[in-house]
Amino acid sequence: QVQLVQSGADVKEPGASVRVSCETSGFTSTNYYMHWLRQAPGQGGQGLEWLGIIYTSDYPEYSQKFQGRISLTRDTSTGTVYMELSDLTSADTAVYYCARERLGSGTYSGYAFDIWGQGTLVTVSP
Amino acid sequence: QSALTQPPSASGSPGQSVTFSCTGTSSDVGAYNYVSWYQQHPGKAPKLIIYDVTKRPSGVPNRFSGSKSGNTASLTVSGLQLEDEAVYYCCSYGGRRFPYVFGTGTTVTVL
Numbered sequence: 001q002v003q004l005v006q007s008g009a010d011v012k013e014p015g016a017s018v019r020v021s022c023e024t025s026g027f028t029s030t031n032y033y034m035h036w037l038r039q040a041p042g043q044g045g046q047g048l049e050w051l052g053i054i055y056t057s058d059y060p061e062y063s064q065k066f067q068g069r070i071s072l073t074r075d076t077s078t079g080t081v082y083m084e085l086s087d088l089t090s091a092d093t094a095v096y097y098c099a100r101e102r103l104g105s106g107t108y109s110g111y112a113f114d115i116w117g118q119g120t121l122v123t124v125s126p
Numbered sequence: 127q128s129a130l131t132q133p134p135s136a137s138g139s140p141g142q143s144v145t146f147s148c149t150g151t152s153s154d155v156g157a158y159n160y161v162s163w164y165q166q167h168p169g170k171a172p173k174l175i176i177y178d179v180t181k182r183p184s185g186v187p188n189r190f191s192g193s194k195s196g197n198t199a200s201l202t203v204s205g206l207q208l209e210d211e212a213v214y215y216c217c218s219y220g221g222r223r224f225p226y227v228f229g230t231g232t233t234v235t236v237l
Contacts, residue, residue, distance in 0.1 A: 035226075047129055048164075048172065048215055050226040064223075097171060102183075111160035111219045112177035119171055 002026035004098050004117035011123045017086040020120045022098030029079035030056055033101040033108055036072060036083045038094040041121070049094075053101070054081060056108055088124045095119040130155065130216055130229035137235040138206045145202040146232045148216030154227055156197035160219035163192055163201050165212045172215060176201065203234065211236050 007021040022034070036051040052062040052072050060072040071084045081098060098117040102110030131149040138144040148155065148163075155161055161179045164172035174183055176192040179199060189204045199218070203210055216229035 047230055048217070048228040050228070053225070061222075061225075063225075102174070102177065110177070111158075112162035112174055112217070113164075113172075114174050114177075114183060116171035116173070 002115055004100065004115055006096075006098060006117040006120045009121040009123070011125060012088050013126060014089055014124055016088050016124075017084060018088060018092075018122050019082055019084040020096050020098075020122070022081045022083070022117050024079040024081070024100075027100075029074065029081060029100075030058075030076055031108075032056065032103070034072075034074070034081045035099045035101060035113060036096065037099060037113075038096045039119075040094045051083070051085075051096075085122075088122075090124050093122065093124045095121050127220065127224040127227050130218060130227055132214075132216060132229040132232045134230070135233045135235065137237055138203075139237045140206055140208065142206050143202060143204045144206060144234060145200055146214070146234075148199040148201070148218075148229045150197050150199075150218050150227070152197060154218040154220035154224070155194065155199055157221070158219045159194070161192065161194055161199040162217045163190075164215045164217065165210075166215065167212045175214075206236050208236050210234060 005023045035053050054060045054072040069086045074081045099113035100115040102114035104110040136144045136146045163176035165175050166172045175186050175190050179194045180192045191202045193200050213231045
Protein backbone atom coordinates (compact mmCIF):
# COMPACT_ATOMS: atom_id res chain seq x y z
CA GLN A 1 0.00 0.00 0.00
CA VAL A 2 1.36 3.36 -1.01
CA GLN A 3 1.47 5.58 2.04
CA LEU A 4 3.37 8.20 3.96
CA VAL A 5 3.52 7.93 7.75
CA GLN A 6 4.72 10.93 9.71
CA SER A 7 6.10 11.26 13.20
CA GLY A 8 3.87 12.28 16.08
CA ALA A 9 2.83 15.67 17.41
CA ASP A 10 5.46 17.83 19.04
CA VAL A 11 5.57 20.86 21.34
CA LYS A 12 8.50 23.24 21.19
CA GLU A 13 9.49 26.46 22.91
CA PRO A 14 10.12 29.61 20.88
CA GLY A 15 13.62 29.64 19.41
CA ALA A 16 13.91 25.86 19.32
CA SER A 17 14.08 23.56 16.30
CA VAL A 18 11.76 20.73 15.27
CA ARG A 19 12.38 17.71 13.07
CA VAL A 20 9.50 15.84 11.47
CA SER A 21 9.98 12.51 9.73
CA CYS A 22 8.00 10.97 6.87
CA GLU A 23 8.32 7.23 6.29
CA THR A 24 7.46 6.01 2.83
CA SER A 25 6.04 2.62 1.93
CA GLY A 26 4.70 0.95 -1.17
CA PHE A 27 6.97 2.94 -3.47
CA THR A 28 10.60 4.00 -3.80
CA SER A 29 10.84 7.55 -2.53
CA THR A 30 14.11 8.17 -4.34
CA ASN A 31 12.13 7.91 -7.60
CA TYR A 32 9.85 10.79 -6.68
CA TYR A 33 10.05 14.44 -5.75
CA MET A 34 8.92 14.83 -2.15
CA HIS A 35 7.43 18.01 -0.73
CA TRP A 36 6.65 19.55 2.64
CA LEU A 37 3.65 21.80 3.25
CA ARG A 38 1.93 23.20 6.31
CA GLN A 39 -1.49 24.37 7.40
CA ALA A 40 -2.15 26.67 10.33
CA PRO A 41 -4.85 25.38 12.72
CA GLY A 42 -8.24 27.00 12.85
CA GLN A 43 -11.91 26.40 12.44
CA GLY A 44 -12.67 25.20 8.94
CA GLY A 45 -8.99 24.90 8.19
CA GLN A 46 -6.51 27.52 7.18
CA GLY A 47 -4.71 27.84 3.90
CA LEU A 48 -1.99 25.48 2.78
CA GLU A 49 1.55 26.75 2.43
CA TRP A 50 4.36 25.16 0.46
CA LEU A 51 7.68 24.86 2.30
CA GLY A 52 10.06 23.03 0.02
CA ILE A 53 10.97 20.07 -2.17
CA ILE A 54 13.61 17.39 -2.18
CA TYR A 55 14.41 16.12 -5.64
CA THR A 56 15.32 12.59 -6.66
CA SER A 57 18.96 13.70 -6.56
CA ASP A 58 18.40 14.59 -2.87
CA TYR A 59 18.97 18.24 -3.75
CA PRO A 60 16.53 20.45 -1.83
CA GLU A 61 14.90 23.73 -2.76
CA TYR A 62 13.05 25.92 -0.33
CA SER A 63 10.38 28.56 -0.29
CA GLN A 64 12.06 31.95 -0.07
CA LYS A 65 10.00 32.60 3.08
CA PHE A 66 11.80 29.81 4.95
CA GLN A 67 15.23 30.00 3.35
CA GLY A 68 17.89 29.87 6.03
CA ARG A 69 15.89 28.08 8.70
CA ILE A 70 14.54 24.98 6.93
CA SER A 71 16.38 21.83 5.94
CA LEU A 72 15.01 18.89 3.95
CA THR A 73 16.91 15.64 3.87
CA ARG A 74 16.38 12.02 2.84
CA ASP A 75 17.78 8.78 4.23
CA THR A 76 18.33 6.90 0.98
CA SER A 77 18.70 3.57 2.80
CA THR A 78 15.14 3.73 4.17
CA GLY A 79 13.50 6.29 1.90
CA THR A 80 12.46 8.35 4.92
CA VAL A 81 12.41 12.10 4.36
CA TYR A 82 12.92 14.69 7.07
CA MET A 83 12.01 18.33 7.59
CA GLU A 84 13.81 20.44 10.15
CA LEU A 85 12.67 23.96 10.96
CA SER A 86 14.67 26.20 13.28
CA ASP A 87 14.16 29.47 15.19
CA LEU A 88 10.55 28.59 15.83
CA THR A 89 7.96 31.21 16.74
CA SER A 90 4.26 30.96 17.52
CA ALA A 91 3.60 31.64 13.83
CA ASP A 92 5.08 28.24 13.05
CA THR A 93 2.34 26.44 14.97
CA ALA A 94 0.72 24.34 12.27
CA VAL A 95 0.06 20.88 10.90
CA TYR A 96 3.01 19.87 8.74
CA TYR A 97 2.49 17.50 5.82
CA CYS A 98 4.84 15.58 3.60
CA ALA A 99 3.48 14.85 0.15
CA ARG A 100 4.57 13.01 -2.95
CA GLU A 101 4.60 14.75 -6.31
CA ARG A 102 2.86 12.69 -8.92
CA LEU A 103 4.91 11.57 -11.92
CA GLY A 104 4.34 13.39 -15.18
CA SER A 105 4.42 11.82 -18.61
CA GLY A 106 8.02 10.71 -18.96
CA THR A 107 9.16 13.13 -16.30
CA TYR A 108 9.47 13.34 -12.54
CA SER A 109 7.51 16.62 -12.57
CA GLY A 110 3.79 16.09 -12.23
CA TYR A 111 3.04 19.43 -10.55
CA ALA A 112 0.48 18.00 -8.13
CA PHE A 113 0.61 16.12 -4.84
CA ASP A 114 -0.97 12.69 -5.11
CA ILE A 115 -0.06 11.06 -1.78
CA TRP A 116 -0.07 12.88 1.56
CA GLY A 117 1.07 11.97 5.03
CA GLN A 118 -1.42 12.11 7.89
CA GLY A 119 0.03 15.39 9.15
CA THR A 120 2.07 16.30 12.23
CA LEU A 121 0.91 19.03 14.60
CA VAL A 122 3.77 21.19 15.77
CA THR A 123 2.87 23.57 18.57
CA VAL A 124 5.22 26.39 19.52
CA SER A 125 4.49 27.63 23.02
CA PRO A 126 6.53 29.04 25.94
CA GLN B 127 3.51 35.59 -3.34
CA SER B 128 -0.20 36.05 -2.66
CA ALA B 129 -2.64 33.22 -2.19
CA LEU B 130 -5.03 32.40 -5.01
CA THR B 131 -8.52 33.84 -4.40
CA GLN B 132 -11.43 31.48 -3.83
CA PRO B 133 -14.95 32.26 -2.58
CA PRO B 134 -15.23 31.32 1.10
CA SER B 135 -18.29 29.15 0.63
CA ALA B 136 -20.53 27.40 -1.88
CA SER B 137 -23.60 25.26 -1.40
CA GLY B 138 -26.15 23.14 -3.18
CA SER B 139 -28.78 20.50 -2.63
CA PRO B 140 -28.07 16.81 -3.19
CA GLY B 141 -28.02 16.08 -6.89
CA GLN B 142 -27.39 19.67 -7.88
CA SER B 143 -24.17 21.11 -9.28
CA VAL B 144 -21.90 23.70 -7.75
CA THR B 145 -19.08 25.60 -9.43
CA PHE B 146 -16.54 27.86 -7.80
CA SER B 147 -13.54 29.80 -8.94
CA CYS B 148 -9.85 30.15 -8.19
CA THR B 149 -8.31 33.42 -9.36
CA GLY B 150 -4.59 33.95 -9.68
CA THR B 151 -2.33 35.99 -11.90
CA SER B 152 -0.52 35.80 -15.21
CA SER B 153 2.48 34.43 -13.26
CA ASP B 154 0.73 31.33 -11.93
CA VAL B 155 -2.76 30.21 -13.05
CA GLY B 156 -2.52 32.13 -16.32
CA ALA B 157 1.01 30.99 -17.09
CA TYR B 158 0.85 27.23 -16.59
CA ASN B 159 -1.64 24.41 -17.12
CA TYR B 160 -0.64 23.03 -13.75
CA VAL B 161 -3.68 23.81 -11.64
CA SER B 162 -4.66 21.12 -9.16
CA TRP B 163 -7.57 20.81 -6.74
CA TYR B 164 -7.68 19.15 -3.33
CA GLN B 165 -10.57 18.04 -1.15
CA GLN B 166 -10.07 18.17 2.60
CA HIS B 167 -12.43 16.76 5.21
CA PRO B 168 -12.09 17.93 8.82
CA GLY B 169 -9.05 16.50 10.54
CA LYS B 170 -7.85 14.76 7.39
CA ALA B 171 -5.06 15.37 4.91
CA PRO B 172 -5.94 16.93 1.56
CA LYS B 173 -6.81 14.57 -1.28
CA LEU B 174 -5.94 15.24 -4.92
CA ILE B 175 -9.06 15.33 -7.10
CA ILE B 176 -7.94 17.27 -10.21
CA TYR B 177 -4.52 17.86 -11.75
CA ASP B 178 -3.30 19.54 -14.93
CA VAL B 179 -6.45 21.73 -14.84
CA THR B 180 -8.86 19.03 -16.08
CA LYS B 181 -7.52 15.55 -15.30
CA ARG B 182 -8.85 13.23 -12.61
CA PRO B 183 -6.67 10.71 -10.75
CA SER B 184 -7.79 7.11 -10.83
CA GLY B 185 -10.63 6.54 -8.39
CA VAL B 186 -11.96 10.11 -8.36
CA PRO B 187 -15.59 10.21 -9.54
CA ASN B 188 -16.28 11.94 -12.84
CA ARG B 189 -18.67 14.22 -10.92
CA PHE B 190 -15.60 16.37 -10.35
CA SER B 191 -14.38 18.44 -13.28
CA GLY B 192 -12.00 21.32 -13.74
CA SER B 193 -11.49 24.10 -16.26
CA LYS B 194 -9.48 27.28 -16.76
CA SER B 195 -9.88 30.56 -18.59
CA GLY B 196 -7.13 33.14 -18.41
CA ASN B 197 -6.08 33.68 -14.81
CA THR B 198 -9.10 31.90 -13.34
CA ALA B 199 -9.59 28.17 -12.81
CA SER B 200 -12.88 26.58 -11.77
CA LEU B 201 -14.02 23.36 -10.14
CA THR B 202 -17.47 21.89 -10.76
CA VAL B 203 -19.02 19.23 -8.57
CA SER B 204 -22.01 17.67 -10.31
CA GLY B 205 -24.62 15.49 -8.67
CA LEU B 206 -23.73 16.71 -5.18
CA GLN B 207 -23.56 14.06 -2.49
CA LEU B 208 -23.39 14.50 1.27
CA GLU B 209 -19.83 13.14 1.24
CA ASP B 210 -18.80 16.09 -0.95
CA GLU B 211 -19.10 18.41 2.06
CA ALA B 212 -15.50 19.52 2.55
CA VAL B 213 -13.08 22.36 2.02
CA TYR B 214 -11.65 22.56 -1.50
CA TYR B 215 -8.30 24.15 -2.26
CA CYS B 216 -6.85 25.03 -5.63
CA CYS B 217 -3.12 25.09 -6.25
CA SER B 218 -1.05 26.41 -9.12
CA TYR B 219 2.55 25.99 -10.12
CA GLY B 220 4.16 29.41 -10.34
CA GLY B 221 7.65 28.81 -11.73
CA ARG B 222 10.97 28.19 -10.02
CA ARG B 223 10.88 31.38 -7.93
CA PHE B 224 7.46 30.74 -6.35
CA PRO B 225 6.81 27.10 -7.16
CA TYR B 226 3.44 26.40 -5.57
CA VAL B 227 0.72 28.72 -4.39
CA PHE B 228 -2.57 27.60 -2.88
CA GLY B 229 -6.01 29.11 -2.82
CA THR B 230 -7.77 30.42 0.25
CA GLY B 231 -10.19 27.50 0.28
CA THR B 232 -13.91 27.08 -0.43
CA THR B 233 -16.17 25.32 2.04
CA VAL B 234 -18.83 23.34 0.21
CA THR B 235 -22.06 22.65 2.09
CA VAL B 236 -24.64 20.16 0.87
CA LEU B 237 -27.99 21.52 2.03
